[in-house]
Amino acid sequence: MEVGPGHDPIVEIHGLNHWFGTGEARKQALFDIDMTLPRGSLTVLMGPSGSGKTTVLTLAGCLRGVQDGSVRLMGHELHGAGAAQLTDLRRHLGFIFQAHNLHESLTALQNVIMGVQVRPGVPDALAQQAAARALGLVGLSDRMGYLPANLSGGQKQRVAVARAIVGNPALVLADEPTAALDKDSAGEVIDLLKRMGTARGTTTLLVTHDNRILDRADRILMLEDGRLVSP
């Protein structure tokens, strides 16, 4: 499969509908969503709880199957894509979770290496170098050998950011990445994602309630009750 950050736009969503549950419990979560994420942009997706932000994130991130409508990721239509194709595409994405989800038995460096090793054929030495460089970018060069248990909440989140960007992904999907960070650290993380957008063309779709970072976004999209509304 030919994928990479060269496609523009990176994500194109048209007429996207999504439901959860079956039978009488079936509930529509998204209504006719249209959205385009240009290459290198940083888009903030906002909205109240239950508005469908996470559903959009998981659909664009190949974590759920598209039920109705079209989602094109790096030129690949996700509607009807098989599990193996979705897994392949995910190797070219970066995920940042609110709860960082670092592996407790791996050091900071090893956690970040996992973000590189997902692509077969990367030599160990190269993976180590890339991981060390990514940790340096988030200011954790002196914590590479630390286990997550010995890092602060903010440091863990920065390791998670390093893990998401180490593979030079086409698209970074982030769920409240700054929630555990102080104002300066939050600004640094967003600036880093912006710099990656400029330098490498990395596109970021970020779900947040953090008003401190809104001024850094290229675009802000608002979801309410599963529908895109003007912010």
Added chain:
Amino acid sequence: MSRLLQRLFGRLPIGWLQLTHKRGRFAAALAGVAFANVLVFVQLGIMNAMATATLKPYSFFTADIMISAGNANALSEGGNVARQWMLQALADPAVAAGMGLFVGNVPWDRTDGDITFTTFGIDPGRPDFVAAGLTDGFASLQVQGTAIIDRLARGLPRDEAAAIRPQSPLSFEAQDRTLTALTTFAGGGGFGGDGFMLVSDQTFLSLFPARGSAAPDHILLRLHPGADVPAAITRLRSLISDDSLRIRSYGDAAQEDLRYQQTQRPTGVIFGFGVLIGVLVGLVIVYQVLSADVADHLREYATFKAMGYGPRFFLGIVLEEALVLGLLGFLPGLVFGTAILTLMGAVTTLPLAMTPAMAATVFAGTVVFSVISGVIATRRLAAADPADLF
């Protein structure tokens, strides 16, 4: 170790790192695998001892064909065989010689406890029917009341056995008769007796007055060099009109005895189940450890799934853990198993010992049950849904 595994797998040894992260749990898991190994070793050791003890008496004699009663499943079980069939068998041109073999248990009442000898009554004029190690002093059996006894018999003090020589014979009372041992041989305790004893057929009959010389327990036949044993057996079957008799090659008789002991006698079946239970215990322990480990790391596994790692990667991690547990649990299991078998062997004088074949079998079994447990445990990975992470 971590670097070695990284080179081996070409990726971070996540399974190893996960296991060693919680050292207490890791040690407990290894102890569990080792325990299962010890269980299997002890049961296999006893089964091996039974096999050795069963086949041991067959090694005392050299024969090509054995004729036994139809119900004689073992050397010391079943009815008698009329001697006339031996004479009939000798009519076959391939049969060179025949000998009646009497078998019975003879207890020796000692002040420090009884010793039961599994006793063989044989023709003292046929040294060609006994193995090389027993020919020493064989001629003395021609003297009524003379015996060659097992110096490794359970309950017989080693110094007492070592002192037995033609110049300093040992006389003892058994079955209201006085027996004199001029020489000894190396047998060893078994499940049916404490040791073995060889006497002449006449001495045997004096020990068992109810038995008659015309009806030994088995008939041993030796063929002329180069004779075809299966062909001779076929001819003997037509020559001997008693269809109830079992006419087998000597080797087959030994193996059939062994199969009988292992599959039909309660002891053999119990020890066989013991091995099975040991394997099941190992399987359950490894599965429990791996299953709990997978459950503990579901969120991390879901993260890896989100990142694009596929099913083979997760199977690799769980199998890596399974193999680490199996391999590292085997080593203490081998050490403790060897120690326990050695101790049991010393106490019981049964031929209990760790053998390379046994160690290799248990090692292979451990790897197999670890892998099976690992494969079963990976089914829990299906619960790791990366969509739930957001």
